[in-house]
Amino acid sequence: MSGSLLPSIVEDYRVLARKRLPRQLFEFIDGGSFAEETVAANRTDFARLRLRQRVLRPVGEVDLSTTVLGERWSLPIGLGPVGLAGLTRRRGELQALRAAQSAGTQFCLSTVALCSLEEVAAQSRQPFWFQLYIMRDRGFARELIGRAKAAGCRALVLTVDLAVAGLRHRDVQTGMTGGLDWVGRARVAADYARRWAWLWDVGVQGRPHLFGNLLSAVPNARRLSDFYQFTRANWDPSVSWADIDWIRSEWGGPLVIKGILDAEDATQAVKAGAQALIVSNHGGRQLDGVGSTISSLPAVVQAVGSDAEVLLDGGVRNGIDVLRALALGAKACLVGRPWIYALAARGEQGVAGLLATYRRELEISLALAGLTRIADVDRNALVQGTTR
Numbered sequence: 001m002s003g004s005l006l007p008s009i010v011e012d013y014r015v016l017a018r019k020r021l022p023r024q025l026f027e028f029i030d031g032g033s034f035a036e037e038t039v040a041a042n043r044t045d046f047a048r049l050r051l052r053q054r055v056l057r058p059v060g061e062v063d064l065s066t067t068v069l070g071e072r073w074s075l076p077i078g079l080g081p082v083g084l085a086g087l088t089r090r091r092g093e094l095q096a097l098r099a100a101q102s103a104g105t106q107f108c109l110s111t112v113a114l115c116s117l118e119e120v121a122a123q124s125r126q127p128f129w130f131q132l133y134i135m136r137d138r139g140f141a142r143e144l145i146g147r148a149k150a151a152g153c154r155a156l157v158l159t160v161d162l163a164v165a166g167l168r169h170r171d172v173q174t175g176m177t178g179g180l181d182w183v184g185r186a187r188v189a190a191d192y193a194r195r196w197a198w199l200w201d202v203g204v205q206g207r208p209h210l211f212g213n214l215l216s217a218v219p220n221a222r223r224l225s226d227f228y229q230f231t232r233a234n235w236d237p238s239v240s241w242a243d244i245d246w247i248r249s250e251w252g253g254p255l256v257i258k259g260i261l262d263a264e265d266a267t268q269a270v271k272a273g274a275q276a277l278i279v280s281n282h283g284g285r286q287l288d289g290v291g292s293t294i295s296s297l298p299a300v301v302q303a304v305g306s307d308a309e310v311l312l313d314g315g316v317r318n319g320i321d322v323l324r325a326l327a328l329g330a331k332a333c334l335v336g337r338p339w340i341y342a343l344a345a346r347g348e349q350g351v352a353g354l355l356a357t358y359r360r361e362l363e364i365s366l367a368l369a370g371l372t373r374i375a376d377v378d379r380n381a382l383v384q385g386t387t388r
Contacts, residue, residue, distance in 0.1 A: 008317055008318055009318075009342075009353070009354060009357045010317045010318070010337075010338045010341060010342075010354070011317075012345075013338070013341040013342040013344075013345040013346070013350060013354065014030070014337075014341045014345075016341075016344070016345035016346070017029070017088070017340075017341045017344035017345045018030075020195065020197060020198055020344060020345065021088060021195065021198060021344050022188075022191050022192045022195050022198065023174060023188075023191050024174040024175060024176055024188055024191070024192075025084075025087055025088065026344075027170040027171065027173075027174050027176070028084070028168075028170070028171055028174070028176050029082075029088070029337065029340055029341075029344075030170070030337070031168050031169075031170035031171065031285070032166075032168065032283065032284035032285050032288065033166035033167055033168050033169075033284065033285050033286060033287070033288045034166070034167055034169070034288035034289070035288055036284060036288065037284075037288050037289050038281055038284035038287075038288050038289060038290055038291075038292065039283065039284030039285075040284075041284075041291070041292040041295075041315075042281070042283070042284055042292045042293055042294070042314045042315030043315050043317065044292075045292040045294050045295045045315070046292075046294050046315055046316075046317075046321045046324055049294070049324045049327075049328075049382055050382065050383040051320070051323065051324070051327075051365070051369055051381060051382060051383070052369060052370075052380070052381055052382060052383055053368055053369065053370075054368075054369055054370025054371075055370070057370035057371075058372075059366075059367035059368075059370065059371070059372050061372060062363045062366050062367055062371075062372050062373075063372060063373045063374065064076065064359065064362055064363060064366070064374055065374065066331065066332055066374045066375070068106070068276070068309060068311070068331055068332050069154070069155055069254045069256075069275060069276055069309065070254075071106065071154065072104075073104065073105045073106060073332060074103065074104030074105060075103070075104070075105060075355070075358065075359050075362065076322060076326060076330075076331070076332035076333060076362075076374055077105060077316075077322055077332065077333050077334075077335060077355065077358050077359075077362075078100065078105050078106035078107065078108065078311075078332060078333075078334050078335075079096055079099075079100045079105070079106070079107045079108060079334065079335065079336075079339050079351070080108055080278075080280075080313045080334030080335060080336045080339075081108040081109065081110035081111075081129075081131035081157060081159075081258075081336070082110055082336050082337075082339070082340045083110045083111070083112035083113065084110075084112060084113070084114065085110070085113060085114070085340055085343060086113060086114025086115055086202075086206060086209075086212075087114060087202060087206075087209070088202070088340060088343055088344035089201060089202065089206070089343050089344060089347045090201045090202055090205045090206035090347075091114070091115055091119075091206060092114070092115075092206075092343050092347075093109060093110075093113045093114065093115035093120055094115055094119070094120060094123050095343060095347050095348035095351065096339060096343055096348070096351050097109075097120055097123065097124060097128060098123070098348055099348050099351035099352040099355060100351070100355070101124065101125050101126060102352060103352065103355040103356070103359070105355065106128065106129060106154075107128045107129070108128065108129035108130065108131050108157055108334070109128060109129070109130050109131065109153075109213075110131050111130075111131055111132055111133050111144065111213055111214070112211055112213070112214065113211070113212055113213060114206075114208075114209065114210065114211065114212055115212050116212030116213050116215070117130060117144075117147045117148055117150075117151040117153070117212070117213055118147070118151060118212075119212060120151070121151035121152060124152075127152050127153060127154035128153060128154065129153060129154055129155045129156070129157050129256070130148040130151070130153040130155075130156055130157065131156075131157040131158075131159055131258070132144060132145065132148070132156055132157065132158055132159070132247075133158075133159050133162060133235060134158070134160075134235075134236050134239045134243055134247065135234045135235065135236055136233075136234055136235075136236045137217070137234065138246070140216065140217055141247075141250075142250055143216065144213060145247070145250045145251050146250075147213070148251075149251070149252075149253070153253075154253070154254065155253065155254040155255070155256050155275075155276075156247070156251045156253060156254070156255055156256065157256040157257075157258050157278070158244070158247060158255065158256065158257050158258065159258045159259055159282075160239075160257055160258065160259045160260075161258075161259030161280070161281070161282050161286050161287075162231075162235055162259070162282065162286065163235065163236070163237040163239060164235065164237050165231055165232065165235065165286075166282070166285050166286040166287065166288070168285060174188070175188050178229070211230075214230065217230070217234070241268055241272055244257075244269075244272035244273065244274075245272065245273070248272070248273045254275045254276070255273060255274050255275055255276075256274065256275065256276040256277070256278060256311075257269045257272075257274040257276075257277050257278070258277075258278035258280050258313065259278070259280050259281075259282060259286075260277045260278065260279055260280070260300055261279065261280075261281055261290055261291055261293075261296040261300070262296075262299075262300075263299040263300055263302070263303035264303075266299075266300040266303040266304050266308075266310075267303050267304065269304075269308070270304050270307045270308045274308055275308055275309065276308055276309040276310070276311060276331075277300065277304065277308055277309075277310050277311070278310075278311045278312070278313050278334065279293050279296055279297050279300050279310060279311070279312045279313070279314075279330070280293060280312070280313040280314050280334075281293060281296075281314055282314075283313075283314055283336055283337060284314070292314070292315060293312050293313065293314035293315055294312065294315060294321075294324065294325060294328065297310070297312055297325065297328045297329065297330060298328050298329065301328065301329030301330070302329075309331040310329060310330055310331055311330060311331055311332050311333065311334055312325045312330040312332075312333050312334070313333065313334040313335070313336060314336075316333045316334075316335050316338070317338065318357075318358070318361050319357075319358050319359070319360070319361025319362030319363075319364070319365050320361065320362075320365050321333070322358065322361075322362050323362060323365045323366060323369065323377065323381065324382070326374065326377040326381075327377055327378060327379055327380075327381040327382045328379065328382075329379075335358075338354055339351050339354060342354040369381050
């Protein structure tokens with residue numbers, strides 16, 4: 001499945017990532033659940049929104065800065081949490097962090113990162129965000145929250161759409177979930193062995209190949225299938241809104257809930273004490289056939305009003321997509337696959353290049369829409385009749 005409808009820097013990086021990464025790892029990053037209908041909808045539904053071109057308006061100076069949870073971002077695009085980023089490039093989470101902070105925006109570290117909270121904090125110039133899953137072992141969850149506080153994390157991003165893992169056929173086919181016979185395992189090993197650049201960068205220089213935030217829970221996890229085994233055993237399908245109170249009391253700082261698509265859930269999330277929501281369908285990796293992020297955004301924004309900030313994560317491939325999301329009420333956008341493609345393709349330089357391209361695309365799009373500030377973007381930036 002193509003990662004983009006039209007040529008773009010994201011698609012360029014995707015092609016390079018596919019050439020460089022072992023197939024098993026690339027398909028894990030690139031794939032979605034079931035028939036991947038929602039993966040496709042995340043992209044196609046953006047294209048349904050038509051922007052208004054306005055002329056003869058002074059747009060010599062364009063300001064892309066915005067404020068998210070009291071933080072100033074130099075552009076309304078941050079790097080969302082992506083698991084196993086350190087398997088695509090040597091200490092990949094650190095490279096992405098440096099690129100984001102150099103661009104003046106935010107980076108969110110995943111629970112299932114290779115680089116630990118402490119390793120990232122040691123190289124961070126400013127507070128970053130940390131993403132957390134609610135696990136069966138509340139003691140371990142409490143430990144992770146404490147580590148995030150000690151690392152100086154600015155916000156806790158609680159992912160709530162992974163009560164059980166979605167059925168991702170590509171991961172089954174490549175053996176990511178385990179279950180291959182000896183012939184299949186030999187094919188996977190041969191594919192890894194022929195990726196010389198990746199082997200040297202990640203396999204040799206990128207050690208240790210451990211889940212840095214999960215060492216006390218899975219100290220010997222070294223294979224991708226270990227990730228799936230851990231999630232099946234530890235993600236808690238019994239979690240409810242009552243558990244959010246416990247998380248909030250343990251954390252004590254800004255709480256962001258990620259994985260909201262429904263207006264009623266959005267209202268409940270605000271009641272539970274979330275300061276921000278992230279409209280996300282996990283990149284189409286959980287329940288296939290649900291609404292795209294951009295089609296779900298307006299109802300969530302309307303439901304929460306000014307009670308919480310709303311961000312969008314999923315399907316954003318260029319600056320025009322960001323402008324569309326802002327016009328429908330998003331405070332900012334997070335990207336996942338785009339930055340992991342860029343990281344896999346060119347490391348920190350790739351992520352920096354991706355953010356620079358997003359910045360330039362958004363500057364041009366904003367100016368051609370007759371606007372000069374992110375704060376001025378609203379539904380008037382869209383052609384009426386395309387926002388349903």
